[in-house]
Amino acid sequence: MIEAWSPQDVYAAEAALDEELASGELMARAVEGLVEVVAARISQLDAETVIALVGPGNNGADALYAVAHLAEAGVACAAALDRGRAHEGALEAARAAGVVLVSGAEAIEDIAEADIVLDGVLGLGGRPGLPGEAADWVRAIPDDAHVIAVDLPSGQAADGSAFDPDGVLADETVTFSVAKPVHLLPPTEQACGTLTVVDIGLTFETEPAVVRLGHDDVADLWPVPGPDDDKYSRGVLGVVAGGEDYSGAAVLAVTAAVEAGAGMVRYVGTPTPEGLVRAAVPEAVHGEGRVQAWVVGPGLDVRASRREAVAQLAVARRALAGEEPVLVDAGGLDLVDDEVIEARRELPTLLTPHAGELARLLTRLGSGPRARSRTEVERSAVEAEPVRHARALAERTGMTVLLKGSTTLVVPADPGSPVRSQADAPAWLATAGAGDVLSGLVGTLLAAGLDPADAGALGALVHGVAADRVGAGGPVRALAVAHGIPHAVAHLLARH
Numbered sequence: 443m444i445e446a447w448s449p450q451d452v453y454a455a456e457a458a459l460d461e462e463l464a465s466g467e468l469m470a471r472a473v474e475g476l477v478e479v480v481a482a483r484i485s486q487l488d489a490e491t492v493i494a495l496v497g498p499g500n501n502g503a504d505a506l507y508a509v510a511h512l513a514e515a516g517v518a519c520a521a522a523l524d525r526g527r528a529h530e531g532a533l534e535a536a537r538a539a540g541v542v543l544v545s546g547a548e549a550i551e552d553i554a555e556a557d558i559v560l561d562g563v564l565g566l567g568g569r570p571g572l573p574g575e576a577a578d579w580v581r582a583i584p585d586d587a588h589v590i591a592v593d594l595p596s597g598q599a600a601d602g603s604a605f606d607p608d609g610v611l612a613d614e615t616v617t618f619s620v621a622k623p624v625h626l627l628p629p630t631e632q633a634c635g636t637l638t639v640v641d642i643g644l645t646f647e648t649e650p651a652v653v654r655l656g657h658d659d660v661a662d663l664w665p666v667p668g669p670d671d672d673k674y675s676r677g678v679l680g681v682v683a684g685g686e687d688y689s690g691a692a693v694l695a696v697t698a699a700v701e702a703g704a705g706m707v708r709y710v711g712t713p714t715p716e717g718l719v720r721a722a723v724p725e726a727v728h729g730e731g732r733v734q735a736w737v738v739g740p741g742l743d744v745r746a747s748r749r750e751a752v753a754q755l756a757v758a759r760r761a762l763a764g765e766e767p768v769l770v771d772a773g774g775l776d777l778v779d780d781e782v783i784e785a786r787r788e789l790p791t792l793l794t795p796h797a798g799e800l801a802r803l804l805t806r807l808g809s810g811p812r813a814r815s816r817t818e819v820e821r822s823a824v825e826a827e828p829v830r831h832a833r834a835l836a837e838r839t840g841m842t843v844l845l846k847g848s849t850t851l852v853v854p855a856d857p858g859s860p861v862r863s864q865a866d867a868p869a870w871l872a873t874a875g876a877g878d879v880l881s882g883l884v885g886t887l888l889a890a891g892l893d894p895a896d897a898g899a900l901g902a903l904v905h906g907v908a909a910d911r912v913g914a915g916g917p918v919r920a921l922a923v924a925h926g927i928p929h930a931v932a933h934l935l936a937r938h
């Protein structure tokens with residue numbers, strides 16, 4: 443599991459530890475870890491020149507001390523300074539070690555020829571926009587240089603809220619003690635590259651801001667049946683999905699639920715998908731009945747008027763009005779209105795929109811607990827600030843929101859709970875029907891008793907791993923992902 447703490451919590455933990463340690467000890471630990479990574483990269487890449495981009499704060503000091511150590515060890519190092527502004531102790535160390543200090547046009551020339559660029563312009567204390575000459579430095583970084591960001595890529599928001607295309611795009615980032623939201627959240631994680639966390643001894647009493655499950659966490663969370671279990675105790679999942687237009691969604695969701703190990707799946711549909719489900723998934727039973735959780739919505743047509751569709755919609759509405767946990771996806775999202783929001787306020791509910799569906803929902807429902815602002819929300823706005831928009835929907839509805847995408851976010855209804863961020867899927871998973879598979883998989887975890895945030899994060903991880911293993915680096919179809927779930931789960935459980 444990777445946990446990330448907010449910049450405020452990191453500063454507080456740092457201040458607490460700083461009081462116990464000798465002055466400069468904390469930074470010395472950070473620098474030692476940073477030097478180790480840069481030295482390893484110099485030898486792996488056969489790099490000859492390193493240049494540090496030095497900003498005015500402690501982030502710049504880290505970079506400057508690091509090149510001082512490397513210069514002492516014989517590496518050809520330079521440091522770009524903006525009008526000579528930098529941490530005094532670090533500057534002295536750099537001078538004494540023979541680091542070449544450059545600024546202006548000379549800095550731009552040296553950056554353009556560097557093998558490794560160490561970005562220490564801004565760290566945790568950075569505000570939007572690069573200071574002084576730093577924007578020119580960043581533009582001068584050659585494509586073939588290996589860029590190592592100190593703590594975080596300069597220009598990117600430490601809380602992960604905003605991506606700056608003109609900021610640093612790192613090949614790797616060396617951070618201290620713990621990850622920060624910038625490293626785990628879209629849209630900023632794309633600027634971080636590979637992450638190394640150097641332990642400098644900070645401890646935290648607060649909850650992390652962001653959590654990412656790793657493969658080794660699956661065995662702790664996955665509902666593995668024991669000898670006393672039967673099909674009912676494992677959890678029965680009701681699936682209200684598929685209509686005459688999108689009949690395949692029902693097959694995909696039900697198949698995924700059965701493959702994920704639901705004790706039983708009860709399917710409620712209209713004639714065409716019902717026939718398909720009967721043929722494709724003999725394990726499923728048909729019609730309404732007692733369940734431990736519901737999936738409502740894949741392929742569901744809330745505007746259909748045929749008698750069978752009206753009956754199916756009545757079951758969907760009963761599920762939303764009932765007390766069992768509900769996952770609401772696709773067409774089912776159209777059924778979420780103020781009445782449903784009021785009825786489900788205290789009940790486990792997971793909404794699973796993609797960016798376009800989230801934009802539509804926020805446009806229709808408005809944001810804030812009482813829908814104070816009701817404005818048109820564009821898909822592009824959700825993509826630019828996914829966490830903010832997912833949180834707005836979670837606040838508006840009191841429900842947990844799973845926002846699908848290359849990184850899947852799970853924002854719990856409780857604003858104090860960490861955001862979950864899973865980036866396990868190959869881009870090949872961007873294919874029709876993949877979301878229907880996710881709904882069946884996560885629904886099974888809800889029926890087994892997991893809470894919506896755990897079910898969403900764990901389901902997203904397994905979904906991604908199944909796609910990765912089935913596709914083996916090539917294209918993957920949604921049905922194959924569903925069929926790949928058992929092997930993915932077995933593979934992940936075997937790691938324990």
Ligand SMILES: NC(=O)C1=CN([C@@H]2O[C@H](COP(=O)(O)OP(=O)(O)OC[C@H]3O[C@@H](n4cnc5c(N)ncnc54)[C@H](OP(=O)(O)O)[C@@H]3O)[C@@H](O)[C@H]2O)[C@@H](O)CC1
Binds near residue numbers: 469502573592593
């Ligand atoms: N916390 C930890 O655990 C540890 C932290 N460590 C390191 O310390 C780093 C944090 O250091 P930091 O607090 O000095 O902040 P940092 O990002 O260097 O910049 C602040 C300076 O930049 C300026 N400034 C900011 N934005 C600007 C802008 N857009 N345009 C112009 N100016 C701007 C800002 O100016 P001011 O706000 O005063 O106007 C201030 O002068 C952290 O990332 C890590 O590398 C480790 O050494 C040890 C363990």
Ligand SMILES: Nc1ncnc2c1ncn2[C@@H]1O[C@H](COP(=O)(O)OP(=O)(O)O)[C@@H](O)[C@H]1O
Binds near residue numbers: 878
């Ligand atoms: N670029 C991507 N990389 C990895 N996974 C992706 C990417 N784009 C989408 N996905 C995943 O694929 C699935 C698509 O779901 P969705 O948009 O609901 O499709 P559908 O409605 O056709 O089933 C989601 O689980 C999403 O997280």
